[in-house]
Amino acid sequence: MGAVVADGFDFSPGAQVPLSGGAGETAATQALASAAYRDSPLSDITKADSDSGKSTVKKPKLSLFAPNLGEAFARAVQERMLGGGRAALIQSFGIEPQTIVEHCLSASRLRKQRDTKLTLVMVLFGLLFLPGVLLWLGVFQLRKMLSKDGEGKGVSLLGGALLTVLAGVALFFMIKLPVAGFWPLYARAMVVAPVVGWWWAKQICETAAVTMREAWKGLLEGGGVAAKIPEAVPQDPNQVAAETLRQNLAKVSAEQRSNVVFYAGPKGILGMGTRWGSWQLAEELRPAQEGAEIHPFRSWDVIRVIHDRLRMLERSPLHTGGFPTPSVRHWIVSPVGENAAAVSRPDGTDSDAYQIRGHEIERICNEQQFGAGNRHYLGVQFVLWDGQLVITLMITVTVLHETLRIEVTGHALGPVHSFFSTKPEPKTKEVAKTVRFWETRKVTLPLIEPSEVVRLAARAPLTWFPPVLDFLGGKLTLPEPFGLRHVWAAKPWRHRFMADDALRAATPVLRTVHAAAMSVLKENGVDTERFDNRSLVLSGMIQGAEPHKVDEYNA
Structure with a gap:
């Protein structure tokens, strides 16, 4: 298949689904990916929200159609990260966002296979006996409405009495119906057939639930569960949907590599x-010798030397573990409001594939140090910590007048919320013993309840x-600006x-920065x-470093 160019991206050579998260980023990636396979209540997701945004759960119009956590999470992530005309994404440092999206697609594929079988059951036992199915659905919806917790797991006293009366009335009419004739037999069948269909559907649901829970558990245990999404690998140029999906996945990875980040005030x-910390070295530029002049230099000259020194941070005079190899990059920081609902990526000749070009980075470094702009x-x-901790130290050099x-x-950035690290547990219930009724024992409940x-x-x-299902059952709305990690x-x-x-x-980063800067200053007279002197003072201060809320000024 030839190269396909869209939105400035060249997606040749053909279909390729990237492998899962890189080294050192597996734990956080797999913890978030496991959410796509979960069968817990959707409301649990609100436990994991951070200060950067709150998830919104839209309440269902009919609780019978409400999604669980895995269903809502997978759909919300797919729609937000792969949807057409979507807003810009925030980079997810410490994880591989494409891997998480792939697992959401894989989980949706498993559910689609299950739902195809269930739809067939509904046609055979539901469409042909529609009055009976509607009657049973009405009973279960009524049971949910009358339950103690709204989840249908315990019926109140009034609800139990009402359901008992309805069951008695239904049984009375079944007995009083004539034995002969088509319609009396159909009336009995429309009550019994949905029960047979329910039993068949139960086997399908239990098989799918076991597969989902194995994937959930395998991801958290580091078992290398692979996301299977053959629909993202087009077999020929005419498969437009597969090619579009592949391109959208590639855009997620391209946006992850963007060198533009956004400053949102106290966030x-x-x-x-x-x-959490800020250290500044600011002094007057004076020539080293009386009557001499300082050799002209720019901020970029200082930054370039600092960049080269920081790349050697993992080297140490002693044979200790020391630093792992750090990622040293030039960043363009764009200011946005604290409560900004969206961000936008750069566009134009100075950017390519969501990245600012090198010549523009140098210009911003030298010229945009005061006033508006990036x-x-x-x-x-x-x-x-396998992607659970992201430490970033940002260095900026400015020259204003003679300073x-x-x-x-x-x-x-701290670890992924512990909610995402909970493993699946068998469903159990405590019941009283038959003989020693004052004692209780645990019994294992079926994985799938009626x-x-x-x-x-x-x-x-x-x-x-x-869209119809979202309208009836509700959905999960992700916080904005959205990034899978923060x-x-x-x-x-x-x-x-x-x-x-x-x-x-x-401490070592600060001292390396100062040493690199001093070498440039000496070379330029x-x-x-x-x-x-100021550097020594800062070295003393940083030894007692403790986190502060630096961006919250006391006005």
């Missing part, structure tokens, strides 16, 4: 976390019409070792005495 840099930062980033300012700020079979069977035909990240300061790692990284 910090979206995707990198809040700013700013340049050099970032050194460590992804630790050189070097600022280092620390950002930390009400769950009815819910899945009722939803199955409507899965071919997602909206469900916990604070790292609650974990002692993670907090230590964030604090320890600041600048008196570095004041800079050296």
Whole structure:
């Protein structure tokens, strides 16, 4: 298949589905991916929200059609990250977002296979005996409405009495009906046939539930569960849907590699976390010798040397574990409002595939240091704890009049919320013992309850019409601006070792930055005495580093 070019992207050579998350990022990636396979209540997702945004659960008009967590999560992520004309995404540092989207597609594919079988059951036992099916669905909907918790797991006293009366009335009419004739027999069949269909549907649902739970458990245990999405691999140029899906997946990865990030006030840099520390070295530029002049240099000259020094951070004079190899990148930081509902990626000749070109980065570094516009930062980033901790230290160099300012700020993004690390557990219930009634014992309940079979069977035909299903059953709306990582990240300061790692990284980075800057100043004939003194003061201050809310000013 030839190359396909769209929106500035060249997607040759042919269909390729990228492999799952890279080294060091598997735990956080798989924890988030496991949500696509879960069968817990949708409302549980609100437990994992962070300060960066709150998920919104739209209540169902008919609770019988309400989705569970996995169904709603997979659909919401697919729609948000692969939908046509979608808004820009926030980078998900520490994870592979494309892998998570692939697992959402894979989970939806498994559910589609299950729903196809359930739709066939509904046609055979539902469409032909529609009055009976509607009667049974009405009973289950009534049971949900009269339940204690709204989930149909326990009926109140009034509800139980009402359902008993309805069952008695139905049984009375079944007995009083004539034995001969088509319609009396059909009336009896329309009550019995849905029960037979329910039993068949139960087997289908249980098989699918076991597969889903194995994937859920396998991801959290690091079993290397693969996302199977053959529909993303076009077999010929005429498969437009497959080619479009493949291109959309490629765009997710391209946006993940963007070098533009967004500063949202007290929320910090979206995707990198809040700013917990800031250290500034600012002194006057004076020539080293009386009567001499400083050799002209620009901010980019200083930044370039700092960049080269930071790339050698993993080297140490002692044979210790030390730093892992950091990611050192030039970033363009764009300011947005604290409560901004969306962000936009750069467009035009100065950008390519969501990335600002090198010449524009250099121009911003040298010229856009005051007033409106984007700013340049050099970032050194460590992804630790299998992607659960992202430490980013951002360096900016500004020259205003005769003052050189070097600022280092620390950002930390904590682990994925512990909610995503919960493994599936068998459903159990405590009941009283037969003889020793004052004692209780645990009994294992079926994986799929009768009400769950009815819910899945009722939803199955409507899965071919997602907007209708969203209208009737409700849906999950993701917080904006959306990124898979930062909206469900916990604070790292609650974990002692993670907090230590964030604090320890600041000192060697700060000293490396200062040493690189001093070398550039000396080469260009600048008196570095004041800079050296100030650097020593900062070195002393940073040894007692502790996290602060740097972006929350006391006005």
